[in-house]
């Protein structure tokens with residue numbers, strides 16, 4: 436009985452001790468919570484940081500050692516003495532840290548408004564290389580906000596800090612000196628961060644800005660470029676042309692974009708030349724627009740009749756921005772085939788005393804009436820080609836030059852020489868594949884009972900995509916439109932037969 440009493444009092448003691456321990460634990464955690472709350476309210480930032488450091492130090496001594504972390508601070512503006520462009524003029528746009536802008540543009544694609552409860556949204560006006568502006572909507576983190584990005588299996592942690600307090604995204608360029616982005620990662624990944632991740636951010640941001648940019652077309656007037664917005668709807672999807680050729684052009688453009696290092700390594704100007712040829716109305720201009728839209732490059736449409744000497748041409752070429760396309764349409768009309776070189780004394784008349792050669796040179800040297808006075812036209816094709824080769828090999832990147840012509844056989848051999856134009860693209864009459872693209876564009880149609888008849892007709896009739904487009908647009912009713920097209924093709928077939936018969940050609 437005594438034993439039983441003693442064991443029950445032992446049990447009560449154990450229970451009491453357990454209860455006490457529980458009460459102590461509860462009050463410790465309550466105090467800890469209370470202390471954390473008070474510390475948040477009362478302690479200054481520096482002291483809180485010191486306490487955090489102390490806690491992490493104790494943790495690292497007591498528990499498993501934490502991995503060492505590194506942090507890179509990317510400030511919005513560079514320190515005065517760090518800016519390579521600052522020559523003591525104080526802060527200005529030259530102090531803008533491009534990496535900050537690039538990181539913000541990149542991070543905007545990583546922020547998810549569905550999962551992140553607080554984000555900033557700004558509508559900013561970005562200034563492009565050519566001085567034009569583009570409006571951009573940008574999501575950004577608010578002060579103290581953070582996000583994690585996974586790159587090649589490594590976690591990169593981003594935090595946005597603003598010692599000046601908020602107002603994210605509404606500052607003018609050069610303002611916001613207290614803003615920064617902090618990039619932290621495990622120390623062992625420092626190399627990946629600097630050598631891969633940061634360059635990846637820069638190139639991704641550049642690509643994103645390129646996609647955003649409003650395109651422009653510049654025309655030369657009075658020796659200067661005048662730009663207007665370029666909203667041509669042509670795309671490689673809507674372009675009616677041989678599918679294999681279309682793919683080859685697309686692949687060539689994409690390869691060109693990716694080859695900066697390659698061009699640098701082989702010491703060649705980062706440029707590419709295309710010669711587009713074919714009858715009128717086969718889509719050469721449409722292809723130029725599709726290329727500009729695909730690359731998001733501005734177009735510079737050079738009208739050589741407005742360029743009177745090589746120095747004007749040189750200025751125009753120098754004034755072009757990078758990532759642009761220079762187009763010279765109907766190149767066969769811009770130069771006489773013999774005007775490539777200057778006239779030599781012996782060339783002024785040919786062996787028979789015929790003056791035709793001289794006359795042809797005179798095309799080049801003919802005086803042009805310009806604004807009330809006469810000026811000699813001195814621009815030559817060799818001048819043009821040399822300027823382009825020379826200038827672009829020393830300045831300018833990602834340049835494309837496109838010549839178009841309806842008559843390739845009339846072109847100067849200098850232009851057709853291998854290596855001069857990288858790709859010759861023939862834009863031909865409307866074939867079956869091109870027709871299917873057009874009918875899909877205009878009538879959202881992939882099949883129709885009249886297709887076999889039209890396919891047969893297209894195999895024997897020379898008709899341009901422009902003519903087919905016109906017939907397809909005659910009616911919104913696809914049955915009527917296809918009927919109109921079939922009639923047109925039959926008529927053209929009849930004309931062709933008649934003409935062959937007249938000229939004694941076997942049909």
Ligand SMILES: Nc1ncnc2c1ncn2[C@@H]1O[C@H](COP(=O)(O)OP(=O)(O)OP(=O)(O)O)[C@@H](O)[C@H]1O
Nearest residue numbers: 673674675676715716717718719720721900901904
């Ligand atoms: N291959 C094509 N794909 C889609 N549409 C085309 C094509 N070819 C012509 N078109 C239509 O015809 C119109 C005129 O074509 P475009 O100006 O591109 O031809 P072009 O070959 O440049 O003619 P030109 O030699 O007379 O300048 C275009 O606006 C477009 O609507």
